[in-house]
Amino acid sequence: MKDNKNNILCDHCGDLCLDTHIQADENDFCCQACEMVYELLATNGLDSYYRLNEYPGIQKKENQPSDFEYLSDPEVVKKLVQFTDGKVSRVEFLLPQIHCSSCLYLLENLAKLSSGVRTSRVNFYDKKCTIIYEHDLLSLKDLVALLSKIGYTPKLSLDELNSRSEPKIDRSLLYKLGLAGFSFGNIMLLSFPEYLGFYQASHHFYIGFINILLAIPVVFYAGWDYIRSAVSGIRISQVNIDLPISIGIAVLFLRSLYEIIGGVGEGYLDSLSGFIFFLLIGRWYQAISYRSIDFDRNYKSFFPISVQKLINGKWSSCTLTKLKVGDIIRVNHGEIIPADGNILEGKAAIDYSFVTGEEKLVPLDLGQEVFAGGKQTKGSIKVSISRTVDQSYLTKLWKEDTFSVKSKSTTEILIENVSRYFTIVILLIAAGAFVYWNWKDPTMAFQVVTAVLIVACPCALALSIPFTFGNMLRLLSNFGVYLKSTKTILNFQEISHVVFDKTGTLTDSTKIKCTYEGEPLNAHQKSQLLAIVSQSNHPLSRSIAEELQGIKNDSPNTTAFEEHLGKGISASIEGNNWRIGSPQWLGDDRNRKSNEKYVLIEYNGHILGYFLFNQPLRENIQSIIHDLSDQFELSLLSGDGYADLERMTNLFPPNSTLLFQQSPKNKLDHIQQLQDQGHTVLMIGDGLNDAGALRQSDVGLVISDDINNFAPACDGLIAAEAFVRFQSILNYISSGKALIYTAFTIAILYNAMGLYFAVRGVFSPIIAAILMPLSSITIIVFGIASSHVLWRIKPLARHVKARSAKTKYKLETEKTDKNENLINKPKMPLLDDNHAWL
Amino acid sequence: MKIIVVLIVLGLLVALGFLAAFFWAVKNGQYDDDKTPAMRILLDDNQSITDNK
Numbered sequence: 001m002k003d004n005k006n007n008i009l010c011d012h013c014g015d016l017c018l019d020t021h022i023q024a025d026e027n028d029f030c031c032q033a034c035e036m037v038y039e040l041l042a043t044n045g046l047d048s049y050y051r052l053n054e055y056p057g058i059q060k061k062e063n064q065p066s067d068f069e070y071l072s073d074p075e076v077v078k079k080l081v082q083f084t085d086g087k088v089s090r091v092e093f094l095l096p097q098i099h100c101s102s103c104l105y106l107l108e109n110l111a112k113l114s115s116g117v118r119t120s121r122v123n124f125y126d127k128k129c130t131i132i133y134e135h136d137l138l139s140l141k142d143l144v145a146l147l148s149k150i151g152y153t154p155k156l157s158l159d160e161l162n163s164r165s166e167p168k169i170d171r172s173l174l175y176k177l178g179l180a181g182f183s184f185g186n187i188m189l190l191s192f193p194e195y196l197g198f199y200q201a202s203h204h205f206y207i208g209f210i211n212i213l214l215a216i217p218v219v220f221y222a223g224w225d226y227i228r229s230a231v232s233g234i235r236i237s238q239v240n241i242d243l244p245i246s247i248g249i250a251v252l253f254l255r256s257l258y259e260i261i262g263g264v265g266e267g268y269l270d271s272l273s274g275f276i277f278f279l280l281i282g283r284w285y286q287a288i289s290y291r292s293i294d295f296d297r298n299y300k301s302f303f304p305i306s307v308q309k310l311i312n313g314k315w316s317s318c319t320l321t322k323l324k325v326g327d328i329i330r331v332n333h334g335e336i337i338p339a340d341g342n343i344l345e346g347k348a349a350i351d352y353s354f355v356t357g358e359e360k361l362v363p364l365d366l367g368q369e370v371f372a373g374g375k376q377t378k379g380s381i382k383v384s385i386s387r388t389v390d391q392s393y394l395t396k397l398w399k400e401d402t403f404s405v406k407s408k409s410t411t412e413i414l415i416e417n418v419s420r421y422f423t424i425v426i427l428l429i430a431a432g433a434f435v436y437w438n439w440k441d442p443t444m445a446f447q448v449v450t451a452v453l454i455v456a457c458p459c460a461l462a463l464s465i466p467f468t469f470g471n472m473l474r475l476l477s478n479f480g481v482y483l484k485s486t487k488t489i490l491n492f493q494e495i496s497h498v499v500f501d502k503t504g505t506l507t508d509s510t511k512i513k514c515t516y517e518g519e520p521l522n523a524h525q526k527s528q529l530l531a532i533v534s535q536s537n538h539p540l541s542r543s544i545a546e547e548l549q550g551i552k553n554d555s556p557n558t559t560a561f562e563e564h565l566g567k568g569i570s571a572s573i574e575g576n577n578w579r580i581g582s583p584q585w586l587g588d589d590r591n592r593k594s595n596e597k598y599v600l601i602e603y604n605g606h607i608l609g610y611f612l613f614n615q616p617l618r619e620n621i622q623s624i625i626h627d628l629s630d631q632f633e634l635s636l637l638s639g640d641g642y643a644d645l646e647r648m649t650n651l652f653p654p655n656s657t658l659l660f661q662q663s664p665k666n667k668l669d670h671i672q673q674l675q676d677q678g679h680t681v682l683m684i685g686d687g688l689n690d691a692g693a694l695r696q697s698d699v700g701l702v703i704s705d706d707i708n709n710f711a712p713a714c715d716g717l718i719a720a721e722a723f724v725r726f727q728s729i730l731n732y733i734s735s736g737k738a739l740i741y742t743a744f745t746i747a748i749l750y751n752a753m754g755l756y757f758a759v760r761g762v763f764s765p766i767i768a769a770i771l772m773p774l775s776s777i778t779i780i781v782f783g784i785a786s787s788h789v790l791w792r793i794k795p796l797a798r799h800v801k802a803r804s805a806k807t808k809y810k811l812e813t814e815k816t817d818k819n820e821n822l823i824n825k826p827k828m829p830l831l832d833d834n835h836a837w838l
Numbered sequence: 839m840k841i842i843v844v845l846i847v848l849g850l851l852v853a854l855g856f857l858a859a860f861f862w863a864v865k866n867g868q869y870d871d872d873k874t875p876a877m878r879i880l881l882d883d884n885q886s887i888t889d890n891k
Contacts, residue, residue: 104877122874171864190846206843
C-alpha cells in the first residue's frame with residue numbers, strides 16, 4: 001500500500017518500508033516481525049484482522065521485554081493468576097496496545113492460535129484481556145510469549161503483583177438504581193389515579209399501603225448512603241449537601257406515613273422515590289463518565305516484577321518484594337534498577353532521566369552507589385542491594401508527607417457555602433411560615449411546614465455538578481485530556497499562576513533534532529557512519545542513527561569498535577579510522593558555545609563536521625505561552641542547566657520567573673512559595689522528578705506522549721496532540737464555573753416556585769409529583785446540553801483526532817522529509833565566522 | 839371495579855419479576871462492561887479467503 005507521497009507502507013503496522021522491506025502474498029511489510037505476524041494470522045484463518053481496520057498492527061518498539069523467564073517461577077504465576085482449578089487457570093492482562101476492533105477480533109480469537117487457550121475476553125475500555133487456558137498444555141510464560149509475538153505484550157509490573165487477585169466490582173449502585181426506578185415508576189403509576197380521583201374511597205388505604213411497601217426499600221436501601229453521610233457529617237459538625245437531602249427524605253417519608261395511615265391524604269411517596277432515583281442517576285452518570293485511566297497507580301507500576309538474583313552461585317529469578325539488603329542482582333542493558341545499591345561488577349552508565357530529568361548518562365565505578373529508578377544502558381552490571389525497594393530514595397520521595405492534600409478551591413468553598421446556607425434559609429422560611437400559619441389558621445401550620453421542607457429540594461443542586469462536570473470530563477477525555485475528577489475542574493477555576501517544567505514538557509522528547517553541519521558526506525561515508533553508531537546505545541548515537549535511517553546499510557565490517565564513556569566512539573571500517581565524540585576529546589574547542597550539545601565527526605584524523613542536537617519545542621508552544629501570559633503569571637522550573645536560557649527567555653514574557661538547575665525538592669518549594677503568596681497554581685510537567693511539585697500544586701497536569709505511561713501524582717493527563725490546543729482547553733474548563741452558577745440559579749428558581757405554593761398552603765402531592773421530577777430533569781438536560789454546546793462553539797471539536805494508527809502514520813511521513821534535508825543540504829554555508837576551520 | 843385490585847396485584851407481580859431479572863443480570867456480571875459488547879457484535883464469524891487448516 002502506498003501513501004500520498006508514493007512511499008510504500010507496511011500493510012501490517014503502517015510504518016514506512018525501507019531497506020528491510022519484505023513482500024509476501026502481494027502484501028508489503030516493513031520488517032520480518034510484521035510479516036511473521038501476518039503469516040501466523042493468515043495460516044490460522046484470522047485475516048479479517050486486516051479487513052476491519054487499516055494498519056491494525058502494532059509497531060514493534062525497541063525495548064520490548066523478550067525475556068519472560070521469571071514467569072516460570074511458580075510464586076509469580078500464583079500471584080498473577082486470578083483463579084485456577086486442576087485443569088484451567090484464569091489470568092487477566094493489561095494490554096495497553098488495544099486500540100481498535102481488530103485488536104478485539106484477534107484477541108478474542110486467540111484460541112485459534114494456540115490449543116491451550118480455552119476462551120479469551122476483552123474489556124476494550126479498560127484495555128484488559130481475560131484468558132482462560134489449560135495450564136498443562138500452555139504455560140503462563142508461553143501464553144505471554146504468544147501475546148508478545150502478535151504484538152500485544154502484557155504490561156506486567158510490581159503493582160499488578162501486589163494487587164488482589166479477584167477484581168472487586170461494586171455493583172451496589174446498579175442495584176439501588178434499579179430498585180429506585182422500579183419503585184418510582186410503580187408508585188407514580190398507582191398514585192396518579194388517586195390524585196385525579198378515580199379510586200373509590202375504600203381503596204385509598206390499600207393503594208397507600210402498597211405505596212409504603214414500595215417506598216420502604218427505597219428509603220432504607222437505595223437512599224441510605226445520603227442519610228448515613230449526613231449523620232456522620234453532623235457528628236463532626238460539618239454541614240454537607242447530604243444534610244438537606246436527608247432532611248427532605250425524612251420529612252417526605254414521615255409525612256407520607258402520617259397521611260396514609262391517618263387517612264388524611266395520599267402521601268408524597270412518588271416524589272420521594274423519584275427524588276432518590278434522580279440522585280442515584282447523577283451518581284451513576286458521574287461514575288461512567290470515563291474510564292481507562294488509572295490515576296491511583298503509584299511508583300510500583302514502574303518497576304519490573306522480578307530480577308535476576310545470585311543465589312549460591314547461580315542466577316535465578318527473584319520477585320522484587322523479596323529482595324533483601326546484601327542480595328546481589330544483575331541489571332541488564334536497558335533495565336531499570338529496582339533498588340538502591342552499590343556496583344560490584346560491570347561498566348555502569350546510568351540514565352537517571354526519569355528521576356532527575358537529566359538525560360546525561362552517569363558513568364559509575366565499582367563500589368559507587370546507584371539509585372532505584374535509573375536505567376542501565378551499557379551491558380549488564382552486578383549490584384549489591386543496600387536498601388530494599390520500599391526504602392529506596394525514590395520511594396521516600398514519594399511518601400514524603402510534605403506532599404500535602406490539596407486545599408480547597410474558592411469555587412468549591414462557594415458551593416459548600418451554598419449548600420450550607422440553603423439549609424439555613426429553608427429552616428428559616430419554615431419557621432417563619434409556621435409562625436404565620438399558627439396565628440392565621442393553626443390546622444394548616446404543620447402541613448405548611450412540612451411542605452416547605454419537602455419543596456426545598458436540594459436535589460437540583462446535587463445533580464448539577466455530576467451532570468455538568470461529569471459530561472465535561474467525558475468530552476475532554478474523548479479529546480485526549482484526562483482529568484482525575486470533578487474536583488479537578490473546580491480547582492481549575494481559580495488559577496492565577498502557571499508553572500512549566502522544561503524538558504519533556506515545553507520540549508518534545510520524542511523529536512530530538514539532530515542536524516549535520518560541515519563537509520557533505522558521500523554515501524560510502526554515511527553507511528560507515530551508520531554502521532558505527534548503530535552499535536552504540538548512547539541516546540546521541542541513536543539519534544544520529546535515526547537521522548541516517550534512509551541509508552542502505554552495507555554492513556561494512558567494523559573493527560576496533562570502542563565506546564569511551566563520557567568521550568565518544570572510535571572504530572575502524574575498511575581501513576578508515578573514525579572518531580565520533582565530544583569536542584573536548586577530539587581536541588577541537590573552537591566552536592564551543594556552552595549552550596549547544598554537539599559531537600564532532602573525525603575521519604582518518606580529519607574533522608569533517610558535527611552533529612548538533614536540539615530538543616525542539618512543542619508545536620504551537622510560542623502562541624500558547626503568549627495567550628497564557630495575558631491571563632496568568634508564568635514560571636519555568638527546569639532541572640537542566642543554563643544552556644537553554646536564551647531560548648527560554650525568548651519564549652516567555654518579560655515578567656516571568658525562569659529558574660534552572662532545580663531539584664525535585666526545589667520545584668516543590670517554589671510552588672509552595674507561590675501558594676503562600678496567595679496564588680492558585682497550575683503546574684504542567686512530566687516524569688517522576690516533578691511528582692512532588694505536581695502534587696503540591698492546586699492542579700498538576702502531565703503532558704504525555706504515551707497515555708499508558710506511568711503518571712504519578714497528577715490531577716490530569718494531556719495527550720501531546722491535545723496540548724497543542726491548550727488555550728482552548730483551558731477556556732472550556734474555565735467556563736465550568738459559569739455553568740454551575742447557571743444551574744444553581746435554575747435550581748433556586750424551581751425552589752422559589754415550589755415555596756410559593758408551599759407557603760400559601762396550596763402545596764399538594766400532585767404539585768410535588770410534577771415539580772420535583774421536572775426540576776431534576778431540567779438540571780440534567782441543562783448540564784449535558786450546555787457542556788456540549790460550549791464544546792462545539794469553542795474551537796476544539798473540529799480538531800478531534802483518533803489517537804492511534806493515524807497519528808503514527810503522520811509522524812512517519814514527517815521523518816522522511818527530515819532525511820532528505822540531511823543528505824542533500826547542509827544547513828549553513830561552508831564559510832562564515834563560525835566555520836572558518838572548514 | 840373490584841377487578842382493579844386484581845389487576846394492580848398482577849401488574850406489580852410482573853414488575854417485580856422484571857426487577858428480579860434485572861438484579862440477576864447485574865449479579866451475573868452483564869453490566870460490568872457495557873461498551874465492549876457493542877463492538878463485539880459487529881465482528882463476523884470469520885470466513886477467510888486463505889484455506890483453513
